[in-house]
Amino acid sequence: MSGEDAELLTIAQELLTRVWRDGRHxxxxxxxxxxxxxxxxxxxxxxxxxxxxxxxxxxxxxxRAAYPGHLPLSVTSVVSVQIKPAGRFRVIAPCGVCRELISDYSPEAVVWITTVEDDVVVPVHALDLLPDKSRRAW
Incomplete structure (x- = not known):
């Protein structure tokens, strides 16, 4: 993970540490x-x-709310975390709806996920999370 993306991981973990509530956040x-x-x-x-x-x-x-209104939203990286049992953070893949949202607005964004096979955090382009996605201009 690049230094900038590692910073995203740290920011997401700090946010979740601050607001986590079982069954809520x-x-x-x-x-x-x-x-x-x-x-x-x-x-x-x-x-x-x-x-x-x-x-x-x-x-x-x-x-989108903070981005200049005259420019299309351009997200370069996405990192999401969840706290698993024993208080361990885990980088998770977005759900199907969020995969659609990310790829609609920033199809080239790098999305960090944890592989199912070997439990390794890897980068994936948003469109690769949705094979054969319908492409629509947003």
């Missing part, structure tokens, strides 16, 4: 935009699961 995300700014989001669990908001979506919304 279990994931934090940090994204970097093309201008170098970092934006964060935290998972908000709703009483009816459908009202929940993922950390990645919250971070993308924060980035």
């Amino acid at each position: 279990e994931v934090a995300s940090a994204v970097r935009t093309a201008d170098g700014a970092v934006h964060t989001g935290v998972h908000l669990e709703g009483s009816c699961r459908r009202s929940s908001i993922c950390a990645e979506g919250a971070a993308l919304g924060a980035a």
